[in-house]
Amino acid sequence: MGKPVKVKKNNYNSINIIAVIACLGVIVVILTVLFASYILDKTSRPTDNQSDAESSVSEISDESNDISDQSADISQEENSADTSGEISNEVSQPENFIYVTLDEKDIRRGDLIIVNNDKQYDFSQDTPLVNIYDHRSKNYKLSDSNLLISERIMTELNSMLDGLYEATNSTALTITAAFRTKKDQQEFYDNGKDTAVGGGSDLHTGLSFRCTVYPSSEGSLTEGKFLWLAENCRSYGFVLRYPQGKESLTGYSASPSFFRYVGKPHAYLMTLNDYSLEEYVDFVKRFSFENQYRVTHEGVSYAIYYCPAAASGQTQVKIPEGAEYTVSGDNSSGFIITAIINS
Structure with a gap:
């Protein structure tokens, strides 16, 4: 038999060292993986403060969505650089304001009252009227020299019809009806000439007029050059x-000849969004002093909002301190406030 081969001891030592190093390497890898998993798991869990912050962001988003929904009816289209509309970012009550006391009868006064057979005009209020013929600008005609209109809109009426004359070079626009008494309106109704009963006509406000083009050979309100009136009347309120x-919505047939004064910012918003007066008043009711609708028109910034009337007696209405403002009733349940603001 041959002699057994002797394996050198130092070869075994080398193998053992390599094995130990390999085992240590595996252990290090395993520990690294476990440690990394632990860190990732820990950092993926939000702290209490993080949870609160995320909740706050969620609430703000919900609130923003609500405001966006409220303004969805208002178009973002702007017709000029200084004309825009936006919802106020204020969600809390402004610090500086005053209270104005309004009587119950004030609900039935103002530029934005709705008058129809169901919401009749209150003739007890004293509305200063003027004779249109005595104050007209000579650039339009009247079918009757005794027609009356509210004194405070006479200047705007003349300005608008002067603008029409400049656009058409014609004096054919003829006002055929303006303020009407309850008695006269009832006669029109009884004779089948009008569907509004005495007390139910918008003409009672002194803020409305009906017109035509005479002679008809000059044109029509619904086409050609006299369309200017319907397309531009908003600029005059x-x-x-x-x-x-x-x-x-209005309860009456459509009419291209019946115009009503509502004031410039309201006329702008109504025309921009194709609102009837009824729709516009319903829109404004969604806003309060604490959450005002803000719009800038012709370089003037307005805050517009609604205040429901008290169940009985007087109503305290908040007005931005130092602001010029007007208040109009809706002839039903409350007041629309229009304030000129600095920003």
């Missing part, structure tokens, strides 16, 4: 009182 497609 007027709107079509009974626009096409709104019959179910």
Whole structure:
């Protein structure tokens, strides 16, 4: 038999060292993986403060969505660089304000009252009227020299119809009806000439007029050069009182000849969004002193909001301190405040 081969001892030592190093390497890798998993798991769990912050962000987002929903009806289209509309970012009550006391009868006064057979005009209020013929600008005609209109809108009426004359070079625009008494209106109704009963006509406000083009050979209010009136009346604070497609809301047939004064910011918003007066008042009711609708028109910034009338007696209405403002009733349940603001 041959002699057994002797394996050198130092070869075994080398193998053992390599094995130990390999084992240590595996252990290090395993520990590294476990440690990394632990760190990732720990950092993925939000702390109490993180949870609160995320909740706050969620609440703000919800609130922002609510405001966005409120303004969805208002178009973001702007017709000029200084004309825009936006919802106020204020969600809390402004610090500086005053209280104005309004009587119950004030609900039935103002530029934005709605008058119809169900919401009749209150003739007890004293509305200063002027004779249109005595104050007209000579650039339009009247069918009757005794027509009356509210004194405070006479300047705007003349300015608007002067603008029409400049655009058409015609004096054919003829006002055929303006302020009407309850008795006269009832006679029109009884004779089948009007669907509004005495007390139910918008003409009672002194803020409305009806017109035509005479002679008809000059044109029509619904086409050609006299379309200027319907397209530009908003710049003077007027709107079509009974626009096409709104019959179910106004209760009356559409009329291209019946104009109503509502004030410049309101006329702008109504025209921009194709609102009837009824729709616009409903829109404004969604806003309060604490959450005002803000709009800038022709370089003037307005805050517009609604205040429901008290159940009985007087109503305390908040007004931004130092602001110029007007208040109009809606002839139903409350007041629309329009304040000129600095920003």
